[in-house]
Amino acid sequence: MLPAPPPFSHGDFVAVLSRCATLAHLKQLHAHSVVTARASTQPTTFHLLRFASLRLSCLPYARRLFDSTPYPNVFLYSAMLSAYAAASPAQAYARDALALFLRMLRRVRSAPNQFVYPLVLRAACVVGVQLVKSIHSHAYKSGFHAHDVIRTSLLDGYSRYGMMLDARKLFDGLTDRNVVSWTALLSGYTRAGKVGDAIVLFERMPERDVAAWNAMIAGCTQNGLFLEALGICSRMVEEGFRPNGTTVACVLSACGHLGMLKIGKVIHGYAWRSYVGFGSSVVNGLIDMYGKCGTLKGARWMFDEFSDKSLTTWNCLINCLALHGHSKSAIAVFGEMRDAGIEPDEVTFVGLLNACTHGGFVDEGLTYFELMCDELGIEPEIEHYGCIIDLLGRAARFEDVMNVIKDMKVQPDEVIWGSLLNACRIHRQLELAEFAIRKLMQLNPNNVNYVVMLANLYSEGGSWEQVTKIRKLMQEDMGKKVPGCSWIEVDRKTHMFYSGDDTHPVSEDICNTLVELAASMEMCQD
């Protein structure tokens, strides 16, 4: 029999714990605590549990520590709940967290306190608004709803489900409004698409911190206001705040959407110099930015160098390859991803199906769609139907297209009919095109572009009677038409082009180059 280990003060224990770097170290200390009978005290279990979950992200071990305690106190419950709350992805342990809360309510010794509600609400948020409501009423009955932190959690919960009136009510009822509550309300408005309200709120905020700036920047990019996002970021820097990884990720996304490679590179340089760290959201943002700006080598390089690849990392690369017509590479990366044991999600398939469309791989695309629905059990969304209709339409399989549209569980939207229309134009299907345009006009009667399309269609088809009829319609509407526009930055000068616009000084050269490009693209597909 070995002699008992020497006694250990609580201070020694905490000091040793802080030097643990691996689960093996922690297990040794745990074993030592068992032998010295320290493990049966709740403060010890509390420290071991927090360390296992927050520093080592080993939740199963944390849960075993918790389960080894016969009558856990509130501290242990909340330590376990914050372990679940900190886990990523958020929904992974939400149900465990809620089950633990229910168990807590049945025990006499561990009535929830004010610290427990925010943790449980975080889990409730990702499960459903019904749970947020239940916990709200529970907090009301137990009298904890008066705490500002709990009200802020509730505010956040309602705002995630677009219930801005309830969120506003909670905000107005707070005794002290701080940056956190202002930011929670602001994000609610941007998630609901009310950027205008959010900007008003942002300007009126008495105090801002980095998270508040980030919320405003993210709110802009999520609503397509990319230039505004960049503007707010520079304002943030001017006012003396240091952008962090979250800021960088949002701003990179804006650069990608705008095709602003130069600014994107400046941000990359900032990330490097300022030690914001190359965490997954920054790296994913870089892959996306380089990819969208056409620097696929840069995107691929970032991808290969990054060891902590997540599902999103793979999705970014597949999507960028598909976007630029590198269909075979995109499909190959999808294969690599599966070999690496990463389970694709609905976003992966949007990119993959897009790749199949651009490469003309019709049957392959349909096979992947089946794989998604039947084998992986992913419910197709309107995005996927958009891809499939594009895929079939470009291959002139109009009967199949109509069957897909008929069998869809979701209502067809403008993109669906737009894809069909596009296919009809390629294959000169006048009748079906007219049908699609009429559907589009029903969905969006204010868009005069559809009338123009119809006119173009008839003039191409040669039915002069109809052209004159439509011309009349157009004359009434043309004044309202907003011309399509694109732009490119060359040597710090922005050149803008409207559709059908030949006023640029070198317009002829540009058009000739476009013809050449189209020819060489045909020659070297993928």
Add this chain to the structure above:
DNA sequence: ATAGGGTTAG
């Protein structure tokens, strides 16, 4: 010990 900000999509 508790609350707010994060990248990918037809």
